[in-house]
Amino acid sequence: MAGNSFRQCPTSGLYFHRSAESLMKAHAVMAVVFFLIGGIFGLLVMLTRMPSVHLLSAETFYMALSIHGTDILIFWIIFFEVAVLYFASSTLLRVRPAMPGLGWLGFLLMLVGSCTTTFSFFRGNSSVMFTSYVPMPAEPIFYLGLILFAVGALVGCFLFLATLVVAKREKTYQGSIPLVTFGALTACIIAVVTIVMGAIILIPTFLWSLGLIPNVDPLVYRTIWWGLGHSSQQINVSAQVSIWYAVAAIVFGAKPMSEKVSRTAFLLYILFLQLASAHHLLVDPGLSTSWKVFNTSYAMYLAVLASMVHGLTVPGSIEVAQRKKGFTNGLFEWLRKAPWDNPVFSGMFLAMIIFGFIGGITGVVMGTEQINLIIHNTIFVPGHFHATVAVGTTLTFMAITYFLIPVLFRRELILPQLAKWQPYIFAGGMVLLILFMLGAGTLGVPRRHWDVSFSDAVLKFKFAGTAITMLGMAGVGGILAAIGGGAYCLIAVGSLVFGKRLDENASLFSSFGFPMSAPAYKVSQPDQLAMSPIESHGSGSHAAPGTFALALVFLVTFVVYFFINAKYLSSLWHMS
Amino acid sequence: MSIHPPAQRVWWKQPIDKIEAAWIGLALIWCLILFAWMPYWHVFGKQNLSTESYKTSTTAFEKKTNDMIAKYTVRKEADGQIPVVAPPAGSNVYLAASKWAWNPILELKKGESYRLHISSLDWQHGFSLQPVNMNLQILPGYETVITLTPTQSGEFGVVCNEFCGIGHHAMLGKIYVKD
Numbered sequence: 213m214a215g216n217s218f219r220q221c222p223t224s225g226l227y228f229h230r231s232a233e234s235l236m237k238a239h240a241v242m243a244v245v246f247f248l249i250g251g252i253f254g255l256l257v258m259l260t261r262m263p264s265v266h267l268l269s270a271e272t273f274y275m276a277l278s279i280h281g282t283d284i285l286i287f288w289i290i291f292f293e294v295a296v297l298y299f300a301s302s303t304l305l306r307v308r309p310a311m312p313g314l315g316w317l318g319f320l321l322m323l324v325g326s327c328t329t330t331f332s333f334f335r336g337n338s339s340v341m342f343t344s345y346v347p348m349p350a351e352p353i354f355y356l357g358l359i360l361f362a363v364g365a366l367v368g369c370f371l372f373l374a375t376l377v378v379a380k381r382e383k384t385y386q387g388s389i390p391l392v393t394f395g396a397l398t399a400c401i402i403a404v405v406t407i408v409m410g411a412i413i414l415i416p417t418f419l420w421s422l423g424l425i426p427n428v429d430p431l432v433y434r435t436i437w438w439g440l441g442h443s444s445q446q447i448n449v450s451a452q453v454s455i456w457y458a459v460a461a462i463v464f465g466a467k468p469m470s471e472k473v474s475r476t477a478f479l480l481y482i483l484f485l486q487l488a489s490a491h492h493l494l495v496d497p498g499l500s501t502s503w504k505v506f507n508t509s510y511a512m513y514l515a516v517l518a519s520m521v522h523g524l525t526v527p528g529s530i531e532v533a534q535r536k537k538g539f540t541n542g543l544f545e546w547l548r549k550a551p552w553d554n555p556v557f558s559g560m561f562l563a564m565i566i567f568g569f570i571g572g573i574t575g576v577v578m579g580t581e582q583i584n585l586i587i588h589n590t591i592f593v594p595g596h597f598h599a600t601v602a603v604g605t606t607l608t609f610m611a612i613t614y615f616l617i618p619v620l621f622r623r624e625l626i627l628p629q630l631a632k633w634q635p636y637i638f639a640g641g642m643v644l645l646i647l648f649m650l651g652a653g654t655l656g657v658p659r660r661h662w663d664v665s666f667s668d669a670v671l672k673f674k675f676a677g678t679a680i681t682m683l684g685m686a687g688v689g690g691i692l693a694a695i696g697g698g699a700y701c702l703i704a705v706g707s708l709v710f711g712k713r714l715d716e717n718a719s720l721f722s723s724f725g726f727p728m729s730a731p732a733y734k735v736s737q738p739d740q741l742a743m744s745p746i747e748s749h750g751s752g753s754h755a756a757p758g759t760f761a762l763a764l765v766f767l768v769t770f771v772v773y774f775f776i777n778a779k780y781l782s783s784l785w786h787m788s
Numbered sequence: 789m790s791i792h793p794p795a796q797r798v799w800w801k802q803p804i805d806k807i808e809a810a811w812i813g814l815a816l817i818w819c820l821i822l823f824a825w826m827p828y829w830h831v832f833g834k835q836n837l838s839t840e841s842y843k844t845s846t847t848a849f850e851k852k853t854n855d856m857i858a859k860y861t862v863r864k865e866a867d868g869q870i871p872v873v874a875p876p877a878g879s880n881v882y883l884a885a886s887k888w889a890w891n892p893i894l895e896l897k898k899g900e901s902y903r904l905h906i907s908s909l910d911w912q913h914g915f916s917l918q919p920v921n922m923n924l925q926i927l928p929g930y931e932t933v934i935t936l937t938p939t940q941s942g943e944f945g946v947v948c949n950e951f952c953g954i955g956h957h958a959m960l961g962k963i964y965v966k967d
Contacts, residue, residue, distance in 0.1 A: 271954055274951065274954065304791055345950070345951075347911055347928065348912070348951075348953065385793055387796075387797050387799075389793065390790060390791050392790050429929070430912055430928060431927055431929075431930060434925075434927075457791075458790060460790060461789040461792075466789065466790065467789050467790060467792075467795070468790055468794075469807075469808055470802060470805060471800070471802065472800050472802060493925075494837075496930075497841035497925075497927060497930040497932040498841050498843075498927075498930050499839070501836075505823075505827065509823040509826055513819035513822055513823055514819070516819055516822075517812075517815050517816055517819050520811070520815040521811070521815065524807075524808065529790070576822065580822065581826045581837075582826065582829050582835055582837070584923075585835060585922055585923060586921050586922065589923055590916070590921070590923065654921075655919070655921070656916065656919055656920075656921040656947070658914070658916055658948075658949035659949065660949075660951040661947075661949070661956065662956070662957040663957040663958075664957075666957070666958065666960050668955075669957075669958045669959070670866045670870065671865075671870070671960045672960075673947065673962075675918070676919065741792065742792070743793045743795055743796075744789055744792045744793065744795040746796065755805075756807055757807070759807070760807045760811065767815070767818060770818065774822070778825070784920055784921070784939075785835075785917075785920055785922060786834040786835065786936070786939060787836065787837070787922070787934050787935060787936050788838055788934070
């Protein structure tokens with residue numbers, strides 16, 4: 213590469229390549245745009261499901277729910293993840309990004325695709341939800357948009373892999389790639405498999421919507437579609453766990469307790485998550501019991517094991533780092549004295565705790581073959597995945613945004629007091645929303661339903677009063693979470709526009725060469741990235757007893773909650 | 789640090805910390821218990837999905853449902869719109885989901901077993917028996933067969949819990965269980 217293309221961030225010491233920086237900014241900004249759109253529609257959905265408000269008409273409600281699901285679950289998250297891929301490759305490995313021109317093509321495809329699908333929702337004839345189960349038809353442009361988006365994301369994935377090859381060949385780092393990059397590699401590999409699954413099912417469905425194929429079998433659709441729908445959530449898990457390790461390193465200087473354990477856990481994700489899509493089909497006809505049990509338990513529980521391992525090793529690495537700094541009193545001084553007013557840390561830590569305790573436990577319980585009978589398609593399910601995606605993934609991405617605004621965009625955060633509180637507001641609201649959704653779902657309230665009082669139905673049925681009250685309470689949590697989400701958008705966008713410039717020439721477009729002079733880019737190639745310093749590996753220096761105690765609390769909660777649900781199942785009508 | 793290459797080139801030979809090893813052991817044991825619980829419940833539990841299901845066509849299933857309705861209808865409800873069917877214990881019972889109704893209303897006896905066949909005549913639907921809270925995915929072209937034994941008497945709602953278009957929230961069926 214000719215000329216000077218890197219700049220070193222004075223606060224973090226990280227090196228940013230100009231082309232990679234522009235790509236990261238573009239993807240991150242589009243992510244926030246879709247977060248805002250999806251979030252607004254999420255609030256409208258919640259305000260409709262609150263029985264006392266019941267805001268939207270049925271038609272608008274199903275449209276709003278389709279937009280909320282797709283824009284948040286796919287567009288916000290994947291745009292952000294592609295930005296993370298550029299960060300974990302080019303920035304962390306100090307290497308030029310491979311073929312940035314192609315990166316822009318990928319971005320363009322994602323942009324056109326996401327806008328096309330969102331536009332198809334607004335036309336009103338594609339309110340088929342995120343899952344678009346056949347034979348319910350959507351307009352062809354709905355599928356086309358998703359396909360274009362997926363191809364764009366696939367380009368981003370291959371450029372990530374190509375950048376790793378460049379880094380290896382140009383020897384920009386010593387030894388093995390860092391753990392965070394390894395986690396991003398996991399996310400990338402799962403993403404490639406996921407997108408291939410999506411192509412296998414969405415391309416025929418697109419052709420079907422054009423009338424070129426007579427029909428798509430609903431069970432085949434569901435089996436392959438969930439290879440996309442569930443696996444894409446595993447991209448999120450891998451990406452967010454990588455960011456947890458990154459935050460532990462950035463905020464505490466933490467190193468992994470054991471590289472071997474953490475990396476093996478990532479490997480388990482690749483090996484066993486793909487088949488976990490089966491647990492969406494536990495109460496479907498046409499699949500054998502052994503297929504269901506094998507694919508959910510054998511595969512899923514080894515992936516669960518991986519998450520349980522990360523759940524110990526991430527806070528464990530923080531505890532070790534804190535204890536080294538002298539916070540050694542009792543089991544939890546390291547945690548009490550953590551920087552709780554730094555949103556980068558608080559957001560990440562809350563995300564991790566809520567992801568594990570609520571999202572993880574409910575996910576495994578409802579993924580048990582027979583227990584799924586009392587949970588399938590109730591509002592328990594969105595309760596579960598709001599804990600995993602809306603808190604686990606989204607709050608993690610929010611947390612790292614607070615790190616990226618000064619480091620990547622070179623702007624000071626506006627409203628620092630609000631930023632300090634934002635993770636707590638968002639997480640608090642979400643926890644309320646989630647717990648009441650789980651509760652209402654346990655009482656049988658369906659998901660994706662405009663009117664659980666059935667006022668338009670010919671026959672009558674009334675849910676328990678408690679269930680209706682819980683929907684109302686969930687709405688209160690949803691409003692609080694929307695305030696937290698709105699605060700995030702305000703701080704993120706506001707900082708880019710109004711935030712104090714940390715460099716004279718820091719502007720949103722400086723990496724794009726606008727203004728023309730870019731004196732920040734002074735380095736042609738940074739020094740080789742050195743390995744972490746070797747430390748003595750005495751058993752005492754790696755002790756994390758507080759984390760182990762927390763892990764035991766987690767395990768007990770898990771066991772108790774599992775058997776409560778098993779007991780509930782045993783009270784049902786008999787069936788075989 | 790986690791954003792730097794590992795300290796040792798041969799990091800996979802580094803010993804594992806005691807706490808990590810203990811946790812991996814505990815977590816793995818719990819995962820195996822979770823795994824074992826499912827086959828255990830298939831043997832000892834009373835709530836298991838059968839794997840009996842057939843490929844069918846919407847017309848064939850509709851015909852079987854109408855034949856049963858013609859044979860066992862005891863009365864009509866909702867101004868004569870919906871037949872109430874009381875099939876004999878042990879018989880084949882058909883329930884058809886379509887936009888946006890469950891047909892027919894069933895009248896069963898507590899403690900008796902029925903072979904319940906469910907399928908969809910158009911899009912995907914969700915069979916959600918409330919307030920029992922028993923939920924099944926219903927697909928067009930696939931006939932789900934379960935042997936069902938009501939253990940409570942009373943009036944039960946059949947909610948559709950798979951989104952099936954604009955009338956989804958009005959799709960409500962009914963099952964009566966008599967002592």
